[in-house]
Amino acid sequence: MNVTVAPDMKGTTGVLSRGRKLVVIGNGMAGCRAVEEILSRDGTRFDVTIFGAEPRVNYNRIMLSPVLAGEKTFEEIVINGQDWYDDNHIQLVSGDPVVGIDRQQKHVITRSGRIENYDTLLIATGSDPFIIPVPGKDLDGVVTFRDLDDVDKMLTAAEKGGSAVVIGGGLLGLEAAHGLSLRGMDVTVVHLMPTLMERQLDEAAGYLLKHELESRNQTILTSANTKEIVGKDGKVSAVLLEDGTVIPADIVVMAAGIRPATGLAKEAGLDVERGILVDDHMVTSDPDILAVGECVQHRGLCYGLVAPLWDMCRSLADYATDTPSGYGGSVTSTKLKVSGIDLFSAGDFTSGEDCEDIVMRDASRGIYKRVVVKDNRIVGAVLYGDTADGNWYFDLLKKEEDISDIREALIFGQAFASGGASLDPNAAVAALSDDAEICGCNGVSKGQVVACISGGAHSLDTVRSGCKASASCGSCTGLVESLLALTLGEDAVESGPKTMCKCTSFTHDDVRARIVEKELKEIPQVMQELHWTTPDGCSSCRPALNYYLLCAWPGEYVDDQKSRFVNERLHANIQKDGTYSVVPRMWGGVTTPGELRAIADAADKYQARLVKVTGGQRIDLFGIKKEDLPGIWADLNAAGMVSGHAYGKSLRTVKTCVGSEWCRFGTQDSTGLGIKVERMTWGSWMPHKFKIAVSGCPRNCAEATIKDFGVVCVDSGYELHVGGNGGIHVRATDLLCKVETEAEAMEHCAAFIQLYREDARYLERTAPWIERKGLDWLKEALFSDPNTVKELARRFRYSQRFSQDDPWAQRAGGDRADLHSHLAEVRPLQIVSEVA
Amino acid sequence: MRVGKWLDIGPVEQIEPGTARTLPVEGGEELAVFRTMRGDIFTIVNKCPHKQGPLSQGIVHGNVVACPLHNWNISLETGRALGGDDGCVPTIPTKVEGGRIFLLREAVLNPQVPADEAPKAAA
Ligand SMILES: Cc1cc2nc3c(=O)[nH]c(=O)nc-3n(C[C@H](O)[C@H](O)[C@H](O)COP(=O)(O)OP(=O)(O)OC[C@H]3O[C@@H](n4cnc5c(N)ncnc54)[C@H](O)[C@@H]3O)c2cc1C
Ligand code: SF4
Ligand code: FES
Secondary structure: OOOOOOHHHOOOOOOOOOOEEEEEEOOOHHHHHHHHHHHHHOOOOEEEEEEEOOOOOEEOHHHHHHHHHOOOOHHHHEEEOHHHHHHOOOEEEEOOOEEEEEOOOOEEEEOOOOEEEOOEEEEOOOEEEOOOOOOOOOOEOEEEOOOHHHHHHHHHHHHOOOEEEEEOOOHHHHHHHHHHHHOOOEEEEEOOOOOOOOOOOOHHHHHHHHHHHHHOOOEEEOOOOEEEEEEEOOEEEEEEEOOOOEEEOOEEEEOOOEEEOOHHHHHOOOOEOOOEEEOOOOEOOOOOEEEOOOOEEEOOEOOOOHHHHHHHHHHHHHHHOOOOOOOOOOOOEEEOOOOOOOEEEEEOOOOOOOEEEEEEEEHHHOEEEEEEEEOOEEEEEEEEOOOOOHHHHHHHHHOOOOOHHHOOOHHHOHHHHOOOOOOOHHHHHHOOOOOOEEEOOOOEEHHHHHHHHHOOOOEHHHHHHHHOOOOOOOOOHHHHHHHHHHHHOHHHOEOOOOOOOOOOOOOHHHHHHHHHHOOOOOHHHHHHHOOOOOOOOOOOHHHHHHHHHHHHOOOOOOOOHHHOOHHHHHOOEEOOOOOEEEOEOOHHHOOOHHHHHHHHHHHHHOOOOEEEEOOOOOEEEEEEOHHHHHHHHHHHHHOOOOEOOOOOOEEEEEEEOOHHHOOOOOOOOHHHHHHHHHHHHOOOEOOOOEEEEEEOOOOOOOOHHHOOEEEEEEOOEEEEEEOOEOOOOOEOOEEEEEEOOHHHHHHHHHHHHHHHHHHOOOOOOHHHHHHHHOHHHHHHHHHOOOOHHHHHHHHHHHHHOOOOOOHHHHHHOOOOHHHOOOOEEEEOOEEEEOOO | OOOOOEEEEEEHHHOOOOEEEEEOEOOOOOEEEEEOOOOOEEEEEOOOOOOOOOHHHOEEEOOEEEOOOOOOEEEOOOOEEOOOOOOEOOEEOEEEEOOEEEEEHHHHHOOOOOOOOOOOOOO
């Protein structure tokens, strides 16, 4: 920062002294508040002139949202009417913006040519809306949301009804959308980031907000990039997104952010970065010029909310009246002014180092609360659905209060935490009466839970199955655990089956069952409904949930790439040096000279460091660089080969022997069947990798009896084997059944796979799955009802309709090039950016 | 904020939220530039302190990346390994201005494991 007056000299140098001329540029919230603060300290010191670009008196800008929504009138939001200016002998020049500052002459010039001298100048020009630089941005019907004129434009448009598109799903955009929607327009919000209000909300709260807004008939598009605003006869007609979507629009509201209005200051030669640089007394690099409000940058920060402005104005007035105090920066909190939506956010809540998240969810009441604690202090909070304790958390945060004493009760709010006596949650539960309800979902009282525990249920899991408490949404898990501890003593509580991960009290099976039962269709929805204890899961539950949803809702659920491990994202196997290995599919292990040539050429061209034949009868090219993947895939695609999925929790390979076509022992066409099976099953996502083999006779050259699904051909038909595994614990298959025809073999294969997909836990291979469930269970599950095999096979084929896309072809065709290219390159002293 | 020359490496939109992209440095360490779900940008050397795994390919949660090789969790803010693991990868001071990403040049050319004061990304 570059300020010419040393702070300790200020106020004593008499830079600002009695009877001098104070000129304020900007008749907005900060400018007028600064004048109010000065007047309240010393009413005679300055002779004040305020210039305002807007043709009106000073009003409360944040209340423009209620004005738009029809909840307030302009008159109701005026802060200082004309009488205030008159009473305080303030000259208001409105509707005539200042266009230049002459620091030599110490005067300002307005658009109309008016010149006003100053001794002290205060710049309070606020911010300008950021207009995203897309074609069509200047069309008639594209408006911003900053002042009353903007509101009037929106109201005029809304009178005719029709559709509005709001670009930007931050605070401003959502308030505009809300207002326009109340005024009867069809509103679509287009937001660039995956989460609404991502600066203030985390994924979980953003999800709840999105759903609430959708239920109010707004269309919310996240991860949506505006490409163009389309016009007709010079007027807005639609918005075109990057992905080709066209949204009709009679009005487009740009609410993509704000930029400090620094133009005048910059031209006048003041030090400006993102905002006008000021010191702790709001003095700019010119000691006669002060600046305040959204246009300034203080200690590296620019603010976009009013609370910091009030603090700034106090320090400014203290300084201007020779009692300097100094502004030390502000911590901010946000609320959304949309009626019926309670949302609060403060501080920092990106889980970082040494941070601990305390999360509480109550799905039935739509509540999500998260408090982030670091070194026993609150550093951030996000509340959705119940914001009663927002200010309390914010206060603890600002005061950096040590919360270790109330740590356990913190998330339940001030009333509970300051209840004094019973901070120990067990004690609180002990105090409950016997008929107090513990589990709201299933209506189970404390007495019933205790009876169930006394009756022999010594773990959470047995209580759940015994009396149903905590068995539905899990929000009362903590209470049930306390009751277990109280009834049995801490040490006697048995831990039940392993939960999915530390984020939840449910097991894999519980989660899966509830996904289907409650029709949960998105990751954040699962986390909210099942009361996840973390805001957005971890690298262990996210991939599992992604798989479970994919399996439960084929064709409906959109795969979440960010929840996939690198191999499945890049469609290649990462090796320990960070390069990848590439395995083209060879159906049934059969190849041709043409394919081999293409593979050899690719190996040369992309400098594969090792070419290896795999156990699954494929060729593996090692040492391929991430950037070269689309190229090598394109070459392999051109020779007719597709991804071998050697990287995924998916169908890997179908290994075959040569069978009856060539082998003198062969009983059936094992190669042909293997190829058919591979054509049917490739591309399917599974709980874990899945291998198949088909041998032409019991000599079993394809090693079908150590595969997940193995076919051994015999004279009279096909023996189907399941649950085999090489690996650390070798396991030979169990014989599942024998069938007579190839078609039946295929049908059973599909059915078995689907049962495995729907029942096994994520990352559980068929061998441990069958060991856990038992072969009898498996046979029962498949064969007790004669229709089951057919039904499972049908479900498998249905889901295959959505998964048999060659991922290589998409990438080779340029899809997701960002995943494979560098961002840019740094050559010693220059940057060569790649065109994205 | 650290002082020095800043290198403009392009617009933020080039990185999908929740992912990272790589930035090779001729004669230096390859960097990984992350954009979190919240939109913050962080830059670290693309090498896990455990066994040099490419951190750019890991799953990002909050301001943390899980290494794709053995799942160490690395803080994007400080470069430190979290949980019980020990190690640290250099961070590069990064800021965003006018929608473009800037890296501190001296740190790009000579990345260093930070002392205790960890540089933060500008909002
Ligand atoms: C719709 C809306 C809702 C909001 N809701 C909230 C909220 O809920 N909570 C919150 O904390 N904040 C909210 N804000 C932000 C808050 O209004 C701003 O932080 C605050 O108004 C900034 O005060 P300011 O004085 O710096 O700028 P402004 O209030 O914008 O005042 C600047 C004034 O300077 C004038 N001006 C600019 N250039 C010149 C010139 N050359 N000559 C003369 N005059 C000039 C402008 O016309 C303007 O009137 C909201 C903002 C909007 C637009
Ligand atoms: S399994 Fe039987 S049919 Fe197949 S190659 Fe071996 S011996 Fe021949
Ligand atoms: S190399 Fe990163 S965890 Fe092992």
